[in-house]
Amino acid sequence: EDQVTQSPEALRLQEGESSSLNCSYTVSGLRGLFWYRQDPGKGPEFLFTLYSAGEEKEKERLKATLTKKESFLHITAPKPEDSATYLCAVLEAAGNKLTFGGGTRVLVKP
Amino acid sequence: NAGVMQNPRHLVRRRGQEARLRCSPMKGHSHVYWYRQLPEEGLKFMVYLQKENIIDESGMPKERFSAEFPKEGPSILRIQQVVRGDSAAYFCASSPPGLAAPGEQFFGPGTRLTVL
Numbered sequence: 001e002d003q004v005t006q007s008p009e010a011l012r013l014q015e016g017e018s019s020s021l022n023c024s025y026t027v028s029g030l031r032g033l034f035w036y037r038q039d040p041g042k043g044p045e046f047l048f049t050l051y052s053a054g055e056e057k058e059k060e061r062l063k064a065t066l067t068k069k070e071s072f073l074h075i076t077a078p079k080p081e082d083s084a085t086y087l088c089a090v091l092e093a094a095g096n097k098l099t100f101g102g103g104t105r106v107l108v109k110p
Numbered sequence: 111n112a113g114v115m116q117n118p119r120h121l122v123r124r125r126g127q128e129a130r131l132r133c134s135p136m137k138g139h140s141h142v143y144w145y146r147q148l149p150e151e152g153l154k155f156m157v158y159l160q161k162e163n164i165i166d167e168s169g170m171p172k173e174r175f176s177a178e179f180p181k182e183g184p185s186i187l188r189i190q191q192v193v194r195g196d197s198a199a200y201f202c203a204s205s206p207p208g209l210a211a212p213g214e215q216f217f218g219p220g221t222r223l224t225v226l
Binding site for chain 1: 114116141143145151152153154155158165166168169201205213214215216217218219220222
């Protein structure tokens with residue numbers, strides 16, 4: 001069975017303090033790895049798709065990377081508006097369902 | 111370009127009643143997915159539908175839950191005889207046809223179901 005584990009569960013940062021979130025996965029053939037941001041009371045907002053090891057994607061202060069076993073979401077010089085829960089999900093070789101990790105709650109204090 | 115729409119946003123039911131949750135996918139999207147997020151838990155896949163077809167319902171509870179995506183109109187997730195354990199946020203996601211971006215799913219705002 002596919003497994004996705006995110007760490008840490010929660011992260012408190014000072015504004016400007018860069019950090020990384022980890023997503024490790026065990027799947028029988030990875031078709032894609034996805035990062036989402038979820039604000040309280042809202043649906044997940046799509047951020048990135050990574051399809052192969054070595055791939056990187058960037059968007060503003062966020063950068064996602066992928067290896068054969070894990071993905072990292074780097075937050076550079078975060079601002080309070082980056083506070084959210086960041087979700088990682090994988091798409092296995094067969095099928096179309098996403099398997100999500102438990103998420104990392106990020107709080108950026110001014 | 112409207113995103114995925116879900117209604118109602120909040121739904122309160124008493125034990126034993128029926129709950130109907132609706133989802134309209136993004137324009138041009140023909141694939142719909144339902145996920146459930148229990149309090150303090152992650153998102154769990156329930157069902158994947160295309161127009162008039164259930165493709166994968168491996169995450170659906172065997173009893174009381176059903177889903178449809180008719181030729182016309184929104185997708186419906188139906189929960190019969192609700193119990194307190196059904197209280198959760200239910201999210202719908204949609205994706206376009208084809209394989210250009212496999213797995214890229216766009217989520218709606220969710221329906222928060224509370225069972226009294």
